[in-house]
Amino acid sequence: MLVTLTVYADYQATTPVDPRVVAAMEPFWSDAFANPHSSDHAAGWRAAAVVDEAASAVAALIGADSGEITFTSGATESNNLALIGLARRAPRGRHRVLVSAIEHKSVLAAARSLGVREGLAVETIPVNADGDLRLDALSEMLDDSVLAVSVMAVNNEVGVIQDISRIADLVRPHGALLHCDAAQAPCAMDTKMLAARADLVSLSGHKIYGPKGIGALYVRHGTETQIEPLIYGGDQQRGLRAGTVPVPLCVGLGAAAGILCEAGTEERRAVGELRDIFVDQLKSSVPAVQLNGPSAERRHPGNANLRFGGHDAQDILAAVQPGLAASTGAACTSGIPEPSHVLKALGLTESEVAASVRFSFGRFSTGAEVTNAVRIVEDAITKLEASRLPDTV
Numbered sequence: 001m002l003v004t005l006t007v008y009a010d011y012q013a014t015t016p017v018d019p020r021v022v023a024a025m026e027p028f029w030s031d032a033f034a035n036p037h038s039s040d041h042a043a044g045w046r047a048a049a050v051v052d053e054a055a056s057a058v059a060a061l062i063g064a065d066s067g068e069i070t071f072t073s074g075a076t077e078s079n080n081l082a083l084i085g086l087a088r089r090a091p092r093g094r095h096r097v098l099v100s101a102i103e104h105k106s107v108l109a110a111a112r113s114l115g116v117r118e119g120l121a122v123e124t125i126p127v128n129a130d131g132d133l134r135l136d137a138l139s140e141m142l143d144d145s146v147l148a149v150s151v152m153a154v155n156n157e158v159g160v161i162q163d164i165s166r167i168a169d170l171v172r173p174h175g176a177l178l179h180c181d182a183a184q185a186p187c188a189m190d191t192k193m194l195a196a197r198a199d200l201v202s203l204s205g206h207k208i209y210g211p212k213g214i215g216a217l218y219v220r221h222g223t224e225t226q227i228e229p230l231i232y233g234g235d236q237q238r239g240l241r242a243g244t245v246p247v248p249l250c251v252g253l254g255a256a257a258g259i260l261c262e263a264g265t266e267e268r269r270a271v272g273e274l275r276d277i278f279v280d281q282l283k284s285s286v287p288a289v290q291l292n293g294p295s296a297e298r299r300h301p302g303n304a305n306l307r308f309g310g311h312d313a314q315d316i317l318a319a320v321q322p323g324l325a326a327s328t329g330a331a332c333t334s335g336i337p338e339p340s341h342v343l344k345a346l347g348l349t350e351s352e353v354a355a356s357v358r359f360s361f362g363r364f365s366t367g368a369e370v371t372n373a374v375r376i377v378e379d380a381i382t383k384l385e386a387s388r389l390p391d392t393v
Helices: 019-029 042-062 075-087 105-117 135-141 164-174 247-285 313-319 341-345 350-354 367-388
Strands: 006-008 069-072 096-100 121-125 146-150 177-181 200-204 215-219 289-291 303-308 356-360
Touching: 006 367, 019 247, 042 069, 042 200, 042 215, 042 247, 069 075, 069 247, 075 105, 075 146, 075 177, 075 200, 075 215, 096 105, 105 121, 121 135, 135 164, 146 164, 164 177, 247 289, 247 303, 247 367, 313 356, 313 367, 341 350, 350 356
Parallel strands: 096 121, 096 146, 146 177, 177 200
Antiparallel strands: 069 215, 200 215, 289 303, 303 356
C-alpha cells in the first residue's frame, strides 16, 4: 500500500481501515445515531441490535458467543481489564501471575502494577531463541497458587505464533485462568479455536483493518464475576465496562472481523508469499541480513524482522525515508527509543538488537511495492556503506 509516495511496510503497527469497513460504519455517524442503551424507543432498539450484530461477528472470529464479548477502547484496555480486574478479585491463595517474556508492553506494565498495587507475585516465563514459550519452564512454574497466565498468541515484533492449545492444557489442571493477547492473531492464524482454549482474549480493531479506538475482551461465561471493572457507571456490558458503547466503532470492528472470517485463509497465504519474496530478495542482495525469530511457517505471514549485521536500525530507517515505512518494533517511552525487550528475550546481543528492523506487510501490499521496498533498502545499505569509506584524494 502506498501512503502518498511511501511504501507502507508497518502493518503490525497499524492497518489501514478497509473501505468496506468505512462503508459499514458510515450510516451510524449521522442517520442512525441513537444511544444503544436507550431502551424506551425504536431508535435505541435498532442501535442495540446493530451492536449485538457486531458482537456476534467478533465472537465468530474466535469461536465465542456474542454475550461473551465486551467492547473496549482497544487491546491495551482489554489487557488491563483482564489482568487488573482478575487481580482485584483474586481468591485467597491465588497470588501469582505468570506472563511471557515477550508480551506487549501493555501486558507487562499491567502485570508490574499487580505487584506494586495488588500485592501479587509476577513471574516471567522464558522463551527460546525463536520466541516459542518454554513449555517445560511453564510446567515447572505452575501450581495451585497461580491466578492467571498471560501469553500473546502472535508476537508483534518477531511474529512467533504460540501453541495456545498446548499452553491451555498445561494451565487448566491447576485452576488458573489463561489470558491471551490476540491483537495480532486474526491476521496471522485461524483464531476460531481461541475461545475454546483461553478464558480471556484481547482484540484490537486497528490491527485487523478496523478503526482505531475500539477493541474487545472475550470473557468466558461464568468468568465475569471474577473480574472487577476498571470503569464504573452504568451496568452496561454485563457490568464489566460502564459507559455508552460507540456504535460506529463497534460496527467497524464487527465488519473487520467478518471480512477475516470469510477471506482470512487466502489473505494470509497471499501476504505470506509477498513477505517471503521480500526476505529472499534482500538476503540474496545484502549478505549480512538475517531473520530474527522462527521460520516462516511458524510466524505471522506479514512479519519480517531482519537483522542487518554491522548497521544501526535507526540509520537504516532514516536512510529509507520518505520512500519506505518500517520500524524497529521497539516501544518508546516519552519519545525515547528503548532496546527491544522481545529481541533481548530471544538472546540477541545489544548490537544485534540495535541492527534489527521490523518490516510487516498486509492486505493492500502489492508485488510491485515489495520489489520497490527491496530496492529502497538496498540503496540505503549501499549509501550507508559508502559513507563509511575513507575519503581518497
